[in-house]
Amino acid sequence: MTINVKKCPACGSKDTVPILYGEPALAYPNEENEKFKLGGCFALVDGPEFYCKHCENQWNREEAIEREYEKVSRLKASVGGFFGDSYTIDIQLDRFQLSWNQRNEDGETEIRKSIRRKTADNLKAELKRLDLLNWKAKYVEPGVLDGTHWRVEIHQGDRKIIKHGDNRFPKEWPEFCKLMRRISGKKFS
Template sequence: MTEYEKIKKIEAYVGGYFGGYYQVEVDLENNSVSWTTGGEGKLEEIVHKNIRLATAKKFLEQLETLDLLNWEEEYVDPGTLDGTQWQVDLVMEDLTITKHGCNCYPEQWGKFRQAISKITGKPFR
């Protein structure tokens, strides 16, 4: 079993002080996805859906290709006070690994966002 196959849940958040936020939970044990967005004067929208086992496996393969477990723990642009914050929690049996940042992103961030958008069917900005 690879380290990626030990991931039970992925929780991802991105949002800014003046903008809206997007929050996603991909539950790989129960093959389900929850997506929440709100802010910017909009009402909160919540979507839940089930995903196929094959979809969940493909998603994990994408995360492994993006080398998500080896991202730095923190990405921060110290010159910016207000901006976009993000966080990714990888929930495993006995631990949760957190990656986060503020106005600074790992090189693979764009492809990670695409993978989240694809599995949820909703934007993740």
């Protein structure tokens, strides 16, 4: 999923138009086709870039991206293969709960712990830095049947976004694994 910065972050409408700044021509066509909204003579630094025709909200790209990460309520990630250890981490950001699980031929180990609100907020900021929501949906190394499999589920309320791979990873994967180790205090890779 690539974040749709043109979708209204307030009401979710896709009936939006860009905001244009500068002096309008004498007979501009906006009144007839409403393909843009005039923003005034001067562009504002970090000012609004889009206008919602449904709720009249105005926002910029950064605000839209920030809103998508704020909506993350749960993160569940797993990694492993046929041989060796496999790990699962489940972080319920809205309930401030974390569970970590390790499976291998000797059995299963699980821990559960609470996390602080600040930890949850910092995790969302790190996920944004890692551009998690813009990872491709699938990373697969063709022709390889064995190896490392991984999966990340991102929940935003009732919506679930899945990213996964077999023997291929997004470039941010090593940092993502470090983040999972740091928040859980346990191995994840």
